[in-house]
Amino acid sequence: MEARTLTRPATAALATLLRPARVSAVQCRGHKTTTRTKKALNIAPHPDFVPSASLGGGHTILVNPPAAAPSVYHTPFKFLPPTDPRRRANLSSLFNKTTPSNESSSSTSSTSLPPAIKVPARGANPRYHLTKDDVAEIRRLRAEDPVKWSVTALARKFDCSEVFITICTPAPREHKERIAARLEAVKSKWGGIRTRAREDRSRRKEMLFKGEL
Helix, strand or coil, X not given: CHHHHHHHHHHHHHHHHHCXXXXXXXXXXXXXXXXXXXXXXXXXXXXXXXXXXXXXXXXXXXCCCCCCCCCHHHCCHHHCCCCCHHHHHHHHHHHXXXXXXXXXXXXXXXXXXXXXXXXXXXXXCCCCCCCHHHHHHHHHHHHHCCCCCCHHHHHHHHCCCHHHHHHHXXXXXXXXXXXXXXXXHHHHCCCHHHHHHHHHHHHHHHHHHCCCC
């Protein structure tokens, strides 16, 4: 009995050493973590919201006006009842503003219009220097080699506009098919992002021509 009593502390210590250590998954916050969090959240207030010293520590009125003052003339019709008189007032003011501008548009056209865009035009004295033989030569060259004699090359050779070249002779069908096949080969290498971007661009162009943008 005495031997068992003497060996019990040694047995308990040995069992403690042989027992596998268990790591607790619960995180415990100490005083250092709490202090660090408090320091991070201790932000000084903005000077505009600090009580004024001239009031002696009393109540302070903070003035924070909106970006734009409301006006009854800018109230949308959607927020007005059908019987509200401001609907008729808004319509009358709108027509009164647009009518004088339409009447005086002719007098102020020189000042309100943007500057003229410098684009190539025929001018006041267009030249008619090309003959039937020149037109026949243009068509022959265009049909002979459309790659070498492009619209730009023919316009430079005969000293005329590219629009006149396209009116005189259109591109051959084989040349158009070759250009279309080359374009399709380029489009086949596009990814989804570029394809959607080009589709959106063409859709925006159509909306712009229709006046929807």
